[in-house]
């Protein structure tokens with residue numbers, strides 16, 4: 001606007017090499033270069049404009065999304081983008097659309113659960129988008145309880161077909177993204193019935209709409225489920241409702257990697273565990289952890305830049321007022337979120353590695369790490385999305401009144417992000433899965449079976465049950481060993497306490513239900529330990545760039561000590577630390593905030609977000625907030641006329657009537 005960088009002084013204060021940090025954030029130089037190039041390409045293309053989203057009605061908004069998705073595909077083809085580049089392009093276009101489900105769930109479901117033959121048949125069509133697919137699992141009556149789904153797929157040996165049917169209202173598919181108006185096909189989850197026997201839930205590829213004129217095929221009723229939370233926001237997505245009336249599909253459209261139905265109608269199970277039917281969810285949960293770091297870093301970037309621009313109180317001798325970022329209360333709310341964004345980035349990287357590893361093992365029929373992969377993806381999805389949704393809302397408050405304006409970008413980000421706490425598994429339901437895994441691990445401790453992976457700390461259970469932290473000075477909390485011991489003993493003691501309480505119940509399931517709130521807390525403690533320990537492990541790697549390691553160490557300590565402060569009750573009640581040590585941790589935290597303060601703007605610059613992607617006046621790179629806010633206000637449709645529409649109908653008569661009343 002005025003070409004001046006209003007945050008230049010802040011950028012000059014940085015004590016580290018921001019370009020080197022950009023590479024750490026991106027994961028590698030290659031990832032950085034791809035991300036940088038594609039984000040700029042999207043930002044420069046008017047076809048991807050998004051600032052008008054909150055003003056559009058549903059039909060207009062949806063059509064606009066269809067246009068953008070088609071345009072994105074055209075650009076992907078024209079520019080010969082690789083799979084990685086195309087995924088980045090969709091990410092930077094930053095508009096939820098049916099393509100998320102097509103690429104994010106439909107394709108992975110066929111890859112993970114289809115046989116070689118099925119993959120060869122369906123994947124090329126999906127890759128070219130000659131068919132568009134969704135993931136049709138949740139029903140009106142059941143989402144969390146997958147085993148409770150009611151849709152049926154009954155084998156008809158006469159015709160070698162399955163008959164897909166919705167027997168009740170509650171069996172209507174409800175929520176699948178992309179289903180409402182776009183998908184031509186779906187991976188539909190239904191109870192498999194052969195010869196009168198129910199074999200539980202399996203996946204089937206079902207064509208839903210004609211490839212000629214897009215009308216629903218016979219026996220299929222399909223539509224959108226209606227407006228969702230927040231204007232614009234997730235309403236770009238056509239979450240759908242779907243009912244089947246005895247729809248017939250060929251037998252070879254059941255996804256048959258896990259189990260098969262023969263021509264004669266015989267049900268056969270491979271030696272693959274049945275939980276692989278849930279494999280797509282494990283995959284998506286892993287990607288959601290990486291998405292959490294993106295969404296949180298985006299909100300934190302906005303709040304940090306604006307906190308450096310915004311001044312309130314504290315003027316001395318007519319000088320400028322204080323930047324709100326200098327208030328310790330602001331730092332105490334903002335810097336742990338900045339640290340969390342980095343923490344989630346690194347745990348996301350690790351989880352991707354774990355997922356790749358388990359996938360490779362599955363290919364050789366090694367299923368040994370599947371339970372841990374399930375527990376880690378479920379638990380980390382839950383903990384990171386909860387913290388991110390809360391964090392985005394905190395960032396809105398950190399921006400004061402202006403944070404409530406759509407032009408801050410925060411209301412829309414919150415509205416789009418918050419269902420992540422529910423979709424792909426309700427966060428509490430997922431933590432209960434982690435708790436089951438932990439109780440199993442604790443119960444096996446005496447059996448000589450060594451806990452491995454993320455539960456290997458339980459191998460030193462005797463030490464962890466009685467150790468006392470030896471922190472004596474605030475600086476002692478900077479030692480990774482002190483932090484790890486405190487987090488490990490807290491997690492171990494909470495799990496063991498739950499396990500001991502469970503033994504008081506004759507019926508273990510009753511006990512589990514009664515103690516579920518405590519079990520969820522134990523699961524959170526375990527997941528937070530994973531995040532802290534993966535951040536510490538990241539610091540053991542070679543980290544080039546002046547001052548980069550020091551900044552990451554400070555952020556790692558902030559993340560850990562902030563959690564320790566927030567969950568003091570756990571640490572104190574389990575006797576892992578004393579009240580004095582808790583207070584020392586808090587002292588250390590304050591001093592870490594002072595260390596991070598001069599680097600705060602550079603630390604958010606390292607995310608390398610374009611102004612287009614951020615979509616926020618408060619977070620714009622040059623910090624020139626006020627003129628931009630002022631100018632944007634005048635662009636609101638309400639300001640198209642000076643006297644509003646409706647004046648003559650509703651305002652003028654009121655004013656006249658008031659005059660008459662006043663004269664009386």
Ligand SMILES: CCCCCCCCCCCCCCCCCCCCCC(=O)SCCNC(=O)CCNC(=O)[C@H](O)C(C)(C)COP(=O)(O)OP(=O)(O)OC[C@H]1O[C@@H](n2cnc3c(N)ncnc32)[C@H](O)[C@@H]1OP(=O)(O)O
Nearest residue numbers: 094100143144145146233275278291295374416423424425
């Ligand atoms: C506009 C502005 C800007 C834009 C800005 C953008 C910025 C922000 C960016 C945001 C962008 C986002 C983009 C992403 C797109 C996403 C789109 C949304 C997609 C959402 C899709 C969905 O929402 S799709 C449906 C997901 N729906 C669930 O998620 C159901 C949960 N419900 C279950 O998942 C099961 O129901 C549940 C509970 C396990 C019990 O299952 P159950 O009853 O069968 O099993 P049991 O509990 O009895 O467990 C028996 C044994 O199975 C073991 N086990 C269980 N699960 C296992 C597994 N998965 N793998 C291995 N093992 C497993 C367990 O550990 C036990 O093991 P053991 O026997 O050894 O103890």
Ligand SMILES: Cc1cc2nc3c(=O)[nH]c(=O)nc-3n(C[C@H](O)[C@H](O)[C@H](O)COP(=O)(O)OP(=O)(O)OC[C@H]3O[C@@H](n4cnc5c(N)ncnc54)[C@H](O)[C@@H]3O)c2cc1C
Nearest residue numbers: 135136137138142143144175176177419422423424425428
């Ligand atoms: C935006 C969005 C997009 C979605 N996209 C898709 C999609 O593409 N495909 C698809 O198939 N589905 C999709 N879903 C559905 C989603 O996966 C489910 O909503 C989710 O799994 C939660 O299930 P539910 O709605 O049945 O919640 P419920 O289980 O009914 O949850 C209600 C409450 O009950 C609690 N609760 C439930 N069970 C237990 C328990 N055992 N113990 C303690 N508390 C419990 C929960 O914590 C929650 O507080 C989407 C949902 C949303 C919001």
